[in-house]
Amino acid sequence: xxxxxxxxxxxxxxxxxxxxxxxxxxxxxxxxxxxxxxxxxxxxxxxxxxxxxxxxxxxxxxxxxxxxxxxxxxxxxxxxxxxxxxxxxxxxxxxxxxxxxxxxxxxxxxxxxxxxxxxxxxxxxxxxxxxxxxxxxxxxxxxxxxxxxxxxxxxxxxxxxxxxxxxxxxxxxxxxxxxxxxxxxxxxxxxxxxxxxxxxxxxxxxxxxxxxxxxxxxxxxxxxxxxxxxxxxxxxxx
Amino acid sequence: xxxxxxxxxxxxxxxxxxxxxxxxxxxxxxxxxxxxxxxxxxxxxxxxxxxxxxxxxxxxxxxxxxxxxxxxxxxxxxxxxxxxxxxxxxxxxxxxxxxxxxxxxxxxxxxxxxxxxxxxxxxxxxxxxxxxxxxxxxxxxxxxxxxxxxxxxxxxxxxxxxxxxxxxxxxxxxxxxxxxxxxxxxxxxxxxxxxxxxxxxxxxxxxxxxxxxxxxxxxxxxxxxxxxxxxxxxxxxxxxxxxxxxxxxxxxxxxxxxxxxxxxxxxxxxxxxxxxxxxxxxxxxxxxxxxxxxxxxxxxxxxxxxxx
Numbered sequence: 150x151x152x153x154x155x156x157x158x159x160x161x162x163x164x165x166x167x168x169x170x171x172x173x174x175x176x177x178x179x180x181x182x183x184x185x186x187x188x189x190x191x192x193x194x195x196x197x198x199x200x201x202x203x204x205x206x207x208x209x210x211x212x213x214x215x216x217x218x219x220x221x222x223x224x225x226x227x228x229x230x231x232x233x234x235x236x237x238x239x240x241x242x243x244x245x246x247x248x249x250x251x252x253x254x255x256x257x258x259x260x261x262x263x264x265x266x267x268x269x270x271x272x273x274x275x276x277x278x279x280x281x282x283x284x285x286x287x288x289x290x291x292x293x294x295x296x297x298x299x300x301x302x303x304x305x306x307x308x309x310x311x312x313x314x315x316x317x318x319x320x321x322x323x324x325x326x327x328x329x330x331x332x333x334x335x336x337x338x339x340x341x342x343x344x345x346x347x348x349x350x351x352x353x354x355x356x357x358x359x360x361x362x363x364x365x366x367x368x369x370x371x372x373x374x375x376x377x378x379x380x381x382x383x384x385x386x387x
Numbered sequence: 388x389x390x391x392x393x394x395x396x397x398x399x400x401x402x403x404x405x406x407x408x409x410x411x412x413x414x415x416x417x418x419x420x421x422x423x424x425x426x427x428x429x430x431x432x433x434x435x436x437x438x439x440x441x442x443x444x445x446x447x448x449x450x451x452x453x454x455x456x457x458x459x460x461x462x463x464x465x466x467x468x469x470x471x472x473x474x475x476x477x478x479x480x481x482x483x484x485x486x487x488x489x490x491x492x493x494x495x496x497x498x499x500x501x502x503x504x505x506x507x508x509x510x511x512x513x514x515x516x517x518x519x520x521x522x523x524x525x526x527x528x529x530x531x532x533x534x535x536x537x538x539x540x541x542x543x544x545x546x547x548x549x550x551x552x553x554x555x556x557x558x559x560x561x562x563x564x565x566x567x568x569x570x571x572x573x574x575x576x577x578x579x580x581x582x583x584x585x586x587x588x589x590x591x592x593x594x595x596x597x598x599x600x601x602x603x604x605x606x607x608x609x610x611x612x613x614x615x616x617x618x619x620x621x622x623x624x625x626x627x628x629x630x631x632x633x634x635x636x637x638x639x640x641x642x643x644x645x646x647x648x649x650x651x652x653x654x655x656x657x658x659x660x661x662x663x664x665x666x667x668x669x670x671x672x673x674x675x676x677x678x679x680x681x682x683x684x685x686x687x688x689x690x691x692x693x694x695x
Contacts (some may be wrong), residue, residue, distance in 0.1 A: 150487040154688075159485065163686040169491045171497050189545075192552025203637050210636040211643075223525040270648065272635065275543065276518035277527075278648055286563070350638050378542030382551070387636045 250294030
């Protein structure tokens with residue numbers, strides 16, 4: 150489109166056109182420190198919300214042949230747990246919350262459930278990834294064993310190293326979500342969370358909590374996630 | 388442009404809106420020839436045609452800046468004008484031609500996307516610092532050392548929040564922009580096609596090796612078309628690979644198409660490199676082409692575009 154103008158008209162038209170762009174000024178809110186945390190929190194929450202819409206309960210994470218495995222000694226475990234916590238020799242998992250059979254569950258109780266071994270990709274929030282072998286009981290089987298209320302919203306775990314983590318019930322019921330007690334065919338090493346850890350192929354790495362000591366089925370979370378409470382996504386789906 | 392400057396005749400492109408254009412056409416060719424006073428009843432001014440007029444390519448560069456215009460300030464009230472008191476009301480007198488180069492949708496998307504891209508790149512660099520490699524974690528080979536000072540977010544978690552928030556702005560504006568271009572047909576002026584290939588080298592020669600300036604025949608030259616088409620592709624690549632990096636399991640099919648999580652991360656980085664290459668070139672070109680050209684992305688209209 151072309152047309153002729155005289156100067157006043159051009160100024161008038163220009164002004165009107167520039168005014169159309171004023172909504173862009175709203176972006177300036179991100180520069181205000183007090184508003185910034187809130188807005189970024191909302192943005193991240195919106196991303197989590199969209200991810201939850203995307204979550205497909207029956208969709209399995211890809212699994213890989215043994216040839217694709219990263220050797221166990223090249224499986225980095227995070228700096229948070231370089232100081233391996235002391236584990237009680239009489240270790241048991243303390244189960245509580247919305248379950249019909251609360252109490253202490255031993256490793257043998259878990260071993261009696263069907264054992265699942267799978268080679269899945271472990272994706273770290275930092276950007277690295279590797280394929281590793283995890284084996285253990287399906288969390289869905291364990292939830293059945295303890296008589297968990299299927300309408301509960303979350304599973305919440307605490308760890309021997311004061312780490313804590315939560316999981317939405319959908320992900321907990323996912324057939325590849327494991328209460329893992331073996332990696333690469335051997336009992337868990339100290340660095341990888343002995344005696345019991347989560348392995349969650351549908352979640353980012355930090356959700357797979359290690360050194361589990363308590364397991365709670367609940368609708369209310371007072372703490373959501375060790376890293377989630379510091380600014381990472383709590384939902385953390387991949 | 389001052390009021391004294393006489394409206395120059397329009398080029399053929401101006402069309403029916405300038406009924407007097409034919410009449411006035413000779414003026415552009417020979418700036419020194421002026422109409423006799425009152426020769427055009429509706430034209431109050433007596434200024435010569437403007438430097439900078441479309442078809443007056445010669446006059447544009449040779450004409451002195453409006454020397455003859457000065458006397459018109461003192462010129463008598465022309466016949467066609469009404470006089471009320473001391474005010475002289477003159478019939479509207481078009482002064483220059485302008486082209487509407489960028490619609491409001493395009494300008495809105497451009498600036499919103501520009502801000503989002505800046506946030507995505509600077510926060511992306513911070514995310515990359517957490518693992519600046521494409522190899523294994525053990526042993527880790529640091530690929531590039533990005534100074535933290537040019538990044539956004541302060542730490543990985545903060546940068547991810549910026550990234551997770553502005554990815555929506557970046558994607559939405561990019562989608563709206565592309566859909567608008569396709570729906571309106573405006574993509575035709577900027578899409579790089581095989582027939583534009585011969586025009587690339589002359590532009591490169593002109594910009595980088597002081598070659599002659601190729602004649603501009605449209606809003607965008609071949610090199611611009613190449614740059615803008617490529618950068619839209621970079622944007623699409625960064626979005627698709629970003630989705631795969633974010634959801635490699637839920638969208639495992641798409642991840643497989645991209646060669647998996649690991650390769651998607653590399654392509655995501657490549658798209659970023661495309662932006663790093665494009666932005667300085669784009670900014671330098673905008674600076675070299677001046678305020679009027681820059682303002683066309685703000686107000687939509689470009690005064691006296693060089694291709695008319």
